[in-house]
Amino acid sequence: MSTIAPVAVGLVGAGPWARAMHARMLAAGPETRLAAVWARRPQAAAELAAAYGTVAAASVEELFDRCEAVAFAVPPAVQAPLAVRAARAGKALLLEKPLGADLAAARSVADAVAATGVVSQLVLTKRYHPSTREFLARAAGAEILGARSCYLHGAFLGGEAATGWRLEQGALLDLGPHLLDLLDAAVGPIATVRATGDSRQWIELTCEHRDGAVSQASLSGRVRLPKPRTRVELLGPAEELVWDSGDIDHEECWTVLRAEFAAAVRSGRSGPIDAARGLYVQELVEQARG
Structure with missing residues (x-):
């Protein structure tokens, strides 16, 4: 049995994502413990903490005083200044994507991490699943055109995920980081990104990779499907x-994410899916936005 104390993590946010994932994942341990919750709505924070x-x-x-790491489950415009x-x-820092509401805000987070040397990790959910890692390993040895x-x-279309920033910015800022990260990791570094369509309805991305390969991504949060399709x-x-x-x-993703974040905190060394990666992906999003 490990004698390493669980990482004390404070949670910023008490909305749907904080309830569905962050609080439950961090409290489950054994690598972490949920040390405190803070939210702009005190009643929501109190209910989740209880x-x-x-x-x-x-x-x-007070949250900072009670923890050694902070997880964020808030909109990007709220996350960026608090993460700094x-x-x-x-x-x-356990950060959500996108890092900020715009590129300048995202850069402020990455710059603060670089200046202070704190550990950072990005919740690009599917990257933590074993099947995704197996796929990327196979892609590394493939010739991809x-x-x-x-x-x-x-x-x-409705429900808890239909929040203000998602409806205003659309799929590019919310879903785009996931696919751009995967395409960049699987095919190779992306040199340019072009977009057509409306991010609030349906948007198509065309990526030209440095090795000459071309990839395309279709994004929408407004299509009726039996379940999400990635x-x-x-x-x-x-x-x-x-x-x-x-x-x-996704429960398998949370287990890996939690363990790797705790290991990074204890070692003092961030993994590859960190704030710098988040900034890089957001630079691609910004390029697509034109």
């Missing part, structure tokens, strides 16, 4: 390589 036997902090400063403050307070991909769902197809002279999220159990 559900997991922890405390609701009266301020962000947390980094300057010496706290490790082109790729097709999609991330489609109907969450923006798929990447890699094509070349050999047999195609396909990754599909249809059979992914």
